[in-house]
Amino acid sequence: MRKMRADARRNYERLLTEAESAFRTYGTDASLEDIARRAGVAIGTLYAHFPTRQALLESLLRERNDVVVAKADELLGELPADEALAAWARSVTAHTAAFRGLATSLMSSFDDESSPLYGACQAMTAAGERLVAGAREAGAIRPDASASDLFALIAAAAWVRETVSDEQAERLLTFMLDGLRRTATSPAW
Incomplete structure (x- = not known):
């Protein structure tokens, strides 16, 4: 696996942090769009890291x-x-x-x-x-x-x-x- 660029690593970590928060609050059906927005990235960035x-x-x-x-x-x-x-x-x-x-x-x-x-x-x-x-x-x-x-x-x-x-x-x-x-x-x- 290729090493992530620093900005990609930050996005990845922010997405995981926001996903954890959203899943704890709303369950596993929480909006992926909201997770991306709260992480400060586009939905395409979320899908680039996590296709599903x-x-x-x-x-x-x-x-x-x-x-x-x-x-x-x-x-x-x-x-x-x-x-x-x-x-x-x-x-x-x-x-x-x-x-x-x-x-x-x-x-x-x-x-x-x-x-x-x-x-x-x-x-x-x-x-x-x-x-x-x-x-x-x-x-x-x-x-x-x-x-x-x-x-x-x-x-x-x-x-x-x-x-x-x-x-x-x-x-x-x-x-x-x-x-x-x-x-x-x-x-x-």
């Missing part, structure tokens, strides 16, 4: 996605498999709830190889599969539970965080995680 909304999201989330993926292995090394799975699910839920609509964007990118978010989704899938496999091998979760199930629950939990209080969202996430447990009489996470 998904490309803008990928650039904005790249570092955070890497942190979430790395956290899976960190947790597996520190906690019992079921606790690592629950802690990571909570972390990914918070990450996915950063912007209203992000869960939908990520879920639609899991199988879409043309999406700029596809690579990040594949890395998260691999991390989730390691955690689910560890918990399954430990006998802590249902034998039929899959990483796909986990991500569907995480997406639902992220959506719930957009609509209810933090306390209720956490309680509902705990209910969902309890549903993955091998037995109904298992202790809470």
